Amino acid sequence: MTIWRLVLKEALHRKLNFVLGLVSVAAAAGCLIGALMLLDAHDLRTRQILQEKERQTQQILQEDERRTRQSMAELEDAIRKAMLGLGFNIVILPKEQKLDEWYADSNSTSCMPEQYVERLRRSKIITVQHLLPILQAKVRWEEKKRSIILVGTRGEIPGIGAKRPMVQPVAEGEIVLGYELHDSLGLKVADKLKLNGREFAVRECYAMRGNKDDITAWIDLATAQEMLGRKGWINAILALECECAWADLGKVREEIARILPETQVIERGSEALARAEARRKVAEAAAAAMARVAEEGKAELVREENNRGQLRAERERLASILVPLVMLASAALVAVLALSNARERRGEIGILRAIGVRSRKVLLLFLSKAVVVGVGGGAIGCIAGYFAGRYLGAGLDHAGARAAFEPIYAGLALGVAPVLAAVASWIPAMLASQQEPAVILREE
Numbered sequence: 001m002t003i004w005r006l007v008l009k010e011a012l013h014r015k016l017n018f019v020l021g022l023v024s025v026a027a028a029a030g031c032l033i034g035a036l037m038l039l040d041a042h043d044l045r046t047r048q049i050l051q052e053k054e055r056q057t058q059q060i061l062q063e064d065e066r067r068t069r070q071s072m073a074e075l076e077d078a079i080r081k082a083m084l085g086l087g088f089n090i091v092i093l094p095k096e097q098k099l100d101e102w103y104a105d106s107n108s109t110s111c112m113p114e115q116y117v118e119r120l121r122r123s124k125i126i127t128v129q130h131l132l133p134i135l136q137a138k139v140r141w142e143e144k145k146r147s148i149i150l151v152g153t154r155g156e157i158p159g160i161g162a163k164r165p166m167v168q169p170v171a172e173g174e175i176v177l178g179y180e181l182h183d184s185l186g187l188k189v190a191d192k193l194k195l196n197g198r199e200f201a202v203r204e205c206y207a208m209r210g211n212k213d214d215i216t217a218w219i220d221l222a223t224a225q226e227m228l229g230r231k232g233w234i235n236a237i238l239a240l241e242c243e244c245a246w247a248d249l250g251k252v253r254e255e256i257a258r259i260l261p262e263t264q265v266i267e268r269g270s271e272a273l274a275r276a277e278a279r280r281k282v283a284e285a286a287a288a289a290m291a292r293v294a295e296e297g298k299a300e301l302v303r304e305e306n307n308r309g310q311l312r313a314e315r316e317r318l319a320s321i322l323v324p325l326v327m328l329a330s331a332a333l334v335a336v337l338a339l340s341n342a343r344e345r346r347g348e349i350g351i352l353r354a355i356g357v358r359s360r361k362v363l364l365l366f367l368s369k370a371v372v373v374g375v376g377g378g379a380i381g382c383i384a385g386y387f388a389g390r391y392l393g394a395g396l397d398h399a400g401a402r403a404a405f406e407p408i409y410a411g412l413a414l415g416v417a418p419v420l421a422a423v424a425s426w427i428p429a430m431l432a433s434q435q436e437p438a439v440i441l442r443e444e
Contacts, residue, residue, distance in 0.1 A: 014341065014344070017337055017340065017341050017344075018373065020333070020337055021333075021334055021337050021338075021370075021373040021377065021421070022373055022376050022377045022380060023377070024330045024333040024334050024337070024377065025330060025334065025373055025374050025376075025377025025378060025381065025417050025420060025421050026376075026377040026378070026380040026381035026384060026417075027326060027329075027330050027381065028326055028327040028330035028331070028377075028381065028416075028417065028420060029377060029378045029380075029381025029382055029385065029413040029416065029417045030380075030381035030382070030384040030385035030388065031322065031323050031326040031327070031381075031385065032323050032327070032381075032385065032412070032413065032416065033381065033382050033384075033385025033386060033389060033409050033412075033413055034384075034385040034386075034388045034389040034392070035319035035322070035323050035389070036385075036389065036406075036409055036412075037385065037386060037388070037389020037390055037405070037409075038315065038319070038389050038392060039312065039315060039316065039319065040389075040406070041389065041390075041392075042308075042311070042312050042315060043312070045308075046305070046308040046312070049304060049308065050301060050304060050305060050308075053297070053300060053301055053304055054297070054301060057293070057294070057297030057298075057300070057301070060293055060297070061290060061293055061294060061297070064286075064289065064290050064293060065290060068286040068290065089240060089267060090128050090238070090239040090240065090252060090265060090266075090267055091236055091237070091238060091239075091265070091266050091267075092116075092236065092237040092238075092239065092256060092260065092263050092264075092265055093110075093235070093236055093263060093264050093265075093266065094110040094111060094112045094235065094262065094263060094264070095262050095263055095264050096110045097109065097110040097235070097264065099266065102266075110235065111135075111230055111233040111234065111235045112233065112234060112235065112262065112263065113232065113233065113234075114133055114221075114232055114233060114234050116133075116234070116237065116260055116263070117131050117133040117157060117234070117237050119259060119260065120157075120237070120256075120259055120260065121157050123259045125255055125256070125259060128239035128240065128252060128255075128256070129239065129240050130156055130157075130238075130239060130240040131156065131157040131237055131238075131239050132153060132156045132157070132237065132238040132239070133153070133154060133221065133234045133236075133237050134151055134152065134153045134221070134234060134235070134236050134237070134238060135151070135152040135221060135224050135225055135228065135230060135233065135234045135235055135236075136149060136150065136151040136152070136216075136224075136235065136236065137149075137150055137228055137235075138150075139196070139228075140196075141195060141196065141217075142196050142197075143193075143194050143195065143196070144185065147215075148181065148215055148216065148217050149212060149215055149216040149217070150195075150216075150217055150219070150224060150227070150228070151216055151217070151218045151219070151224070152218075152219055152220060152221040152222070152223060152224020152225060152227075152228075153169065153170060153218055153219075153220075153221050153224075154169055154220065154221035154222070155169035156168075156169065169220075170203065170218050170219055170220050171203070171220060172220045172222070172223060173199075173200060173201060173220075174200060174201055174202075174203040174219070174220070175193070175195065175200035175201070175202055175203065175217055175218065175219050176202075176203055176204045176205075176206065176217070176218040176219075177202060177204075177205050177206065177217055177218075178206050178209070178213050178214040178215055178216045178217065179205070179206055179207060179208040179209065179213075179214045180214040180215045181214075181215060181216075181217060182202070182205040182206075187202055187205065188202065188205060189202050189203065189204060189205060190202060195217065195219075196227060198223070198227065200219065221234070252265060252267075253265045327420060330420065330424075331420055331423065331424040332424070334370070334373070334420070334421050334424035334425060335424040335425065335427065335428060338366065338370065338424065338425035338428035338429065339427075339428040339431075341366075341369075341428070342366065342428045342429070342431060362429075363429050363430060366425055366428065366429030367422055367425060367426070367429055369425070370418075370421040370422045370424070370425035370429070371418045371421065371422055373421045374417040374418030374419065374420060374421030374422060375414060375417065375418050377417050377421065378413045378414045378415075378416070378417025378418065379413075379414065381413055381417065382409065382410050382413040382414065385409075385413070386405050386409070390405070
């Protein structure tokens with residue numbers, strides 16, 4: 001009869017001893033697999049939490065960025081409309097022009113070639129748009145016996161990025177009148193008038209602006225040059241500061257000085273510039289807020305990762321204590337069961353030894369039973385530990401997903417359990433195999 005057949009018969013004969021051995025080894029294997037599964041569940045939950053927090057942070061940043069872009073777009077649009085409504089805010093003058101004279105009565109004692117505006121256009125300047133060359137002078141309107149500001153202008157050059165002209169050119173033979181002029185003289189659109197011997201048709205009458213424009217008359221540039229005796233000359237170029245240079249006059253001056261070193265640049269203060277500065281500050285504040293949210297999100301991720309790491313370390317310490325204790329208790333129980341089994345089978349051992357069975361074979365018989373118990377208990381413990389770890393781990397941290405079972409865990413359980421049972425049964429098996437058959441039979 002083979003050893004394995006003897007093991008099977010003995011297990012069937014002493015069922016309680018065999019079942020207790022299986023349960024003992026299964027407890028050790030189940031505790032080991034369950035601890036590993038719980039740690040895996042913790043790692044899975046940690047990844048879920050960190051991914052969720054990172055996703056939430058990204059959502060907050062994206063929403064903040066969307067709101068910021070929307071607000072900035074609305075603010076920029078409002079500023080752009082305000083700038084257009086307030087008119088040209090950059091004036092390019094000849095370098096020798098005295099600003100006190102210009103500010104006092106908009107009169108100019110110096111001129112510059114009209115071709116300067118073409119030079120600006122060909123340079124593809126980006127800091128200013130809507131270039132408008134003008135020739136203006138304070139003159140006497142002889143027919144009406146009053147002083148006016150005469151402005152000659154031509155077609156506006158939109159410049160890079162400008163979509164359409166801010167003002168329409170005045171055609172030859174037409175005139176545009178400021179509010180004070182047309183209102184006091186009772187003039188209206190299509191009326192004919194004479195200005196210093198030249199006849200003009202009123203093309204447009206401006207509403208009240210509350211500045212020098214109210215006593216200004218606009219005519220074609222070439223006609224104004226001829227009337228003032230300054231053919232081919234202008235005394236100012238009006239422009240609108242580009243968005244890229246709002247509230248940065250130094251940048252505008254630097255670029256224009258590079259193209260037209262013979263000129264000077266002045267800036268008309270306006271509400272739009274104040275809004276541009278406000279826009280800049282809002283943009284900086286929004287960028288700082290988004291950076292702060294990003295940093296807080298990263299700090300929160302680091303804190304959560306550290307907290308989860310500490311929790312895992314605590315669970316590892318608990319497992320490092322509990323698993324060895326359970327395995328030690330299981331080994332002790334297996335040893336007690338093996339010793340009890342050896343005592344119960346003293347008669348069988350004596351007969352086997354008396355008929356010539358060597359002590360080595362008796363030892364192998366006991367160890368074979370321990371291995372069978374270890375393999376069976378390891379398989380049961382592996383299954384029990386898997387389900388316990390899977391479902392306990394899912395509920396421990398309220399994880400939506402359960403940790404997956406790693407094939408290496410089955411190999412670990414089926415490898416450790418037989419070794420544990422064999423080691424625990426070694427001393428009782430040695431004691432049983434070393435007994436003298438004569439002594440055993442005499443006592444029996």
